[in-house]
Amino acid sequence: MQGRKKQNMIELKNVHFSYESATKDTKLALNRINLKISCGEFVAVVGANGSGKSTLAKHLNGLLIPTSGDVLVLGANTKCEEDSIFIKKNVGMVFQNPDNQLVFTIVEEDVAFALENLGVPQQEMRERVEKTLSQLNILEYKNASNAELSGGQKQLVAIAGVLVINPKFIVLDESTAMLDPQSRDDVMCILKKLNSELGIAVVLITHFMEEAALAERIIVMNEGKVELDDSPRQVFKKLELLESIGLSVPQVTKFCHELNLLGENLPLGIVDENECAIELAKILKGPRR
Ligand SMILES: Nc1ncnc2c1ncn2[C@@H]1O[C@H](COP(=O)(O)OP(=O)(O)OP(=O)(O)O)[C@@H](O)[C@H]1O
Ligand SMILES: [Mg+2]
Numbered sequence: 431m432q433g434r435k436k437q438n439m440i441e442l443k444n445v446h447f448s449y450e451s452a453t454k455d456t457k458l459a460l461n462r463i464n465l466k467i468s469c470g471e472f473v474a475v476v477g478a479n480g481s482g483k484s485t486l487a488k489h490l491n492g493l494l495i496p497t498s499g500d501v502l503v504l505g506a507n508t509k510c511e512e513d514s515i516f517i518k519k520n521v522g523m524v525f526q527n528p529d530n531q532l533v534f535t536i537v538e539e540d541v542a543f544a545l546e547n548l549g550v551p552q553q554e555m556r557e558r559v560e561k562t563l564s565q566l567n568i569l570e571y572k573n574a575s576n577a578e579l580s581g582g583q584k585q586l587v588a589i590a591g592v593l594v595i596n597p598k599f600i601v602l603d604e605s606t607a608m609l610d611p612q613s614r615d616d617v618m619c620i621l622k623k624l625n626s627e628l629g630i631a632v633v634l635i636t637h638f639m640e641e642a643a644l645a646e647r648i649i650v651m652n653e654g655k656v657e658l659d660d661s662p663r664q665v666f667k668k669l670e671l672l673e674s675i676g677l678s679v680p681q682v683t684k685f686c687h688e689l690n691l692l693g694e695n696l697p698l699g700i701v702d703e704n705e706c707a708i709e710l711a712k713i714l715k716g717p718r719r
Contacts, residue, residue: 437505439468440490440521440599445499447485459485461654463499467633469598472625474642474662475635477651478676483635486651487603490633491521504598519548522592526604528584531591532576537563540576541590548595562594565628566620582613586620593624600624601633606641618644639666639680643701650677667699682706 447460459482467473467490477483488494489501492508504520506513525531534540538559545555563569566586576584585605592600602621606614618641624630634645642648648665650658652675658665666672666683678684682703686696696709 437502439466439504441466441500441502442489443500443502445489445496445501447489447494447497449485458654460489460496463656465649465656465659467599467631469631470625470629471647472622472632472645473634473647473649474645475633475649475651476637476639476642476677477657481651481675482654483651484603485654487523487601487633487635490599490601491523492517493523519595520597521599521601522595522597524585524588524592524600524602524605526607528581528588528605531588532584535575535577537568537574537576537579537587537590538572540587541594544591544595558594559590562590565593565624566590580613582609582616585609585613585617589617589620593630597630599631599633601635603635604637605634607637614638614641639678639683643680643683650675662701663699665699666701 442463442465445460445463446458448456448458450456463486475483475486485494489496489508491503492501492514495509501508503517506516508517532540533543541559541562542555545558550558560569560572563572566589568583568586568590571579571583571587576587579587588605589600600621606617609617621632621634622644625632634641636642643662643666645662648658648660648662649656650665650672657671657675658668666679669679669683669687672679679687680701683699683701686700686706686709690696694713700706700709
């Protein structure tokens with residue numbers, strides 16, 4: 431770590447990755463990825479099945495190392511073994527199924543697990559666990575057994591287990607996929623709060639376009655490459671392209687697009703229901719045709 435330049439971001443430089451040992455015919459799971467994700471950002475990553483989203487996520491905290499190219503986390507190269515604890519402390523990962531992430535029976539023990547591994551003293555550990563559970567509005571479950579919790583509550587415990595080590599980035603790989611709509615909303619609300627109030631950068635991999643529309647920026651993966659990288663509005667303007675690579679758009683965007691096909695002239699890439707309502711009201715109040 432000595433002598434490395436401190437940076438406020440995760441940077442992927444010309445990253446290629448193949449799961450097989452490199453032969454000429456091997457399909458690249460990541461193909462020439464150049465990206466910067468800064469501290470404090472809220473980024474969604476979308477893409478069809480097999481487009482490379484999980485492979486990308488695993489590169490962000492060194493779970494996978496590029497076949498060629500570099501990933502720098504706050505300036506530390508994931509190839510450098512001596513930086514691996516620094517990297518894992520700063521980039522927390524939450525996966526799809528919380529049952530695979532929760533190790534202990536009791537919530538408090540589970541959340542404390544990472545701190546124990548880091549040798550944090552008992553008193554400090556208890557305080558940090560309580561603070562984290564409060565931040566996620568689940569302090570009341572501190573002494574509960576994980577088995578008693580709903581899927582959404584378990585996912586919040588899994589997020590707590592990551593948040594407790596004070597990471598600068600949290601990467602969630604389809605962590606809302608198994609949840610009911612209400613729990614999905616609860617998790618999204620918490621992520622928004624962690625991002626806006628604590629400045630934690632969120633990288634959210636999702637199949638739900640309505641969720642992606644809530645991010646500041648959307649990265650669209652296609653066959654191991656970055657196809658688009660822009661604001662939700664700019665990304666969802668490209669409805670035909672998205673559909674051609676197996677993706678949908680939020681219902682409200684599709685609805686406005688269909689109206690335009692019928693001859694209306696609504697702004698492209700509307701992702702917000704209020705904006706849609708305002709535009710529709712303009713049409714309804716406009717001159718009769
Ligand atoms: N462990 C593995 N061994 C070999 N190939 C793999 C492995 N994991 C993924 N792949 C391949 O790498 C490519 C990218 O997979 P990846 O899991 O990153 O896609 P994804 O976008 O996360 O897909 P999904 O939406 O299904 O989760 C795919 O072609 C996939 O088949
Ligand atoms: Mg995946």
